[in-house]
Amino acid sequence: MTPDQLGRLTALRHGFHSAPELSGAERQTAARVVDILGSYAPDEILTGLGGHGVAAVFQGQEPGPTLAIRCELDALPIPEQTDLSYASQVPGTAHLCGHDGHMVMVLAVAEALSERRPQSGRVVLMFQPAEETGEGAIAYRADPKFAAIAPDMILSLHNLPGLALGAVSLPRAAANCASRGARIRLQGRTSHAAAPQDGVSPAPSLAVLMQDLAALGTGGDLDEEYALTTVTHAKLGEPTFGVAPGVAELWVTLRTVTDDRMQALTDTLLSRVAACATKHGLAHQITYHDVFEACTNAPEAVAVIEAACRAGDVPVTLCDHPQAFSEDFGQFAHSAKSAMFWLGAGEDHPQLHNPDYDFPDALIPIGSGIFLRSIYSVLG
Template identity: 55%
Template sequence: MALTNSDIVELTAWRRHLHARPEVSGEEKQTAQDVVRMLRSCAPDSVLTAMGGHGVAAVWESAAPGPTVMFRAELDALPIAELSDLPYRSTRPGKGHLCGHDGHMTILAGLARMIARSRPERGRVVVMFQPAEEDGSGAAAVIADPRFSQIAPDYAFALHNLPGVPLGKAALQPGPANCASVGLRIFLTGKTSHASVPEAGVSPSMALARLMPALTALGPGGDLVPGFRLATVTHARLGERAFGIAPGEAELLVTLRALTDADMADLEAQATQLARQEAEAAGLGLAISRHDAFDACENDPEATTHLARAIEAVGIPRAEFDLPMRASEDFGRFGQHARAAMVFLGAGERHPMLHNPDYDFPDALIAPAVAMFDRVRRDLTG
């Protein structure tokens, strides 16, 4: 079985409909409604809505025992203005589907059609539309939803398009796939004073100046080998934008990245301790908050084998691309509850990069990706 020409036309139109109506993390209400309407024609046995926010999960059951196999896509877009002249460009200022989640959702929509035409013979199949992937909060919220226990997947699969890799070629291997990361907001507070008498205040300027290179030194980057760590200062602010005021506060944002969750925890502890030491030495108040926290994403060997067999069976060529990636992916948390694997499909060597304002998902990936996932679920559930 394969998608028909009519399927491809309809799915492409649906993808472009989603593209024109992006919703960012935590705001995906209309997108979720579009998904639920799409699923009606695919006759799932149950549809769970509002999972972990606006998440949607459809379930197809069988009468025979077998594994629960879950396929996951993301609902959210980015808070980036789209710059294009596409007829289906974003209609929402400052927001755009510039990571391809509209395409990933469409692939699961195509898979849902295939499941409806050939239901599982054993076990069950779940298609999960996860909210809030971009800020790293969605998978944890879905898993924390009490109804997630009704799904309890044995296997979980996902994909991501990958610009820079030849169109349609697949990058896949067992082991680490994406780094863990977390954003730290370090807020230092002292006391303002008149710029003519800075000694009358407590300035965080020198602490801020020392922290930036010191934090960077904790994660120098380099090759993605065991022990890889990277600390990237992404924003710094000192005091007021004025000449007459010696600063009394400073803000520093740093993104920490590591190959494993254990290394991530150690790097975060070192960064936190460094900030505390600098604040204490300078007589400053300190507040640290965590944001955009992603666990490491690791491909389970057995789940990876199922994907590899499907890729070969449907004729998708393999890419010469080494994993893991420095970028993070919220799919990693599902790997703590199931045998999970993610495959990366090339979007084209010269395709605009992810999060670029002119990015658009390649519709040519829809049919082969549906065929790949459909083969995986047939191998596991009949």
């Protein structure tokens, strides 16, 4: 990549960074992606996949498999705290996970493909909405237009603070944990604060469950038995001195390495909540939110990424443990051989979702280069 190309792509990334959009609301971001893709003359551009998703198809010269590269469109509901000239112009919203950089790397791939198509098969560049909520990949894959793409293999990356800048960590199998948020509602009956005995307060149950559910999963080694339950929010009644409470809510995040372990953990949580509510004369309801399946790499896709890294002299380390955070990319394993790798953002770089995080522009040629070498090694 020439300095002029990198400068142009960096300016493009800064433009995305300054105009972030939340999950499910990426209308202008998607429109800009479509406009840029149009200048690279793909054979087909699909829009509206799973919401505001986009796909660009580059056809090879001969029949062959379909290789897809996936990135994300959405930003986060977090105020940015930086002095960058291109800082977010949208109050309370910012690209603090690097999806702006991921998009530009895939657009760099589109530019290269416009100049040099693969020998065989086809390349599909996937721009997916709503990754941060766990809903985007599900909706994208369920969209009827996705069936027309039908990838045989899908590759993706995520930048990773704490890993040396430009280095790659490549999971052999488990890449990301499964997670879900459990919203527990306990329903009793209010009463005057002078006569709490005439109501049914959920306070005792809330106090017990806050400790009991947190103890269900205490973390540890990221293996098949790993389980972590984190209490993230609690509410008891309303802020008043005259009413004994009748309703409580408890929010708990569940996290495991495997989907089977998640099912067992969820079943245990359900039984504990039901038993506690029954004991204290309460009705209860549990709903689940931000549901992410485990993300597991396919060995065939791992081999492609490893070879592409080595061919470009990119430091790559194969690892046997996943990241503790979740990624909805795991959904695509139901449709194709898939793999995600971690591209180092720097050992001392601000962490993902921190208010002072910013994507390192030096990664643009590294990530796009790995994708391009993967494409040409598979399709010629």
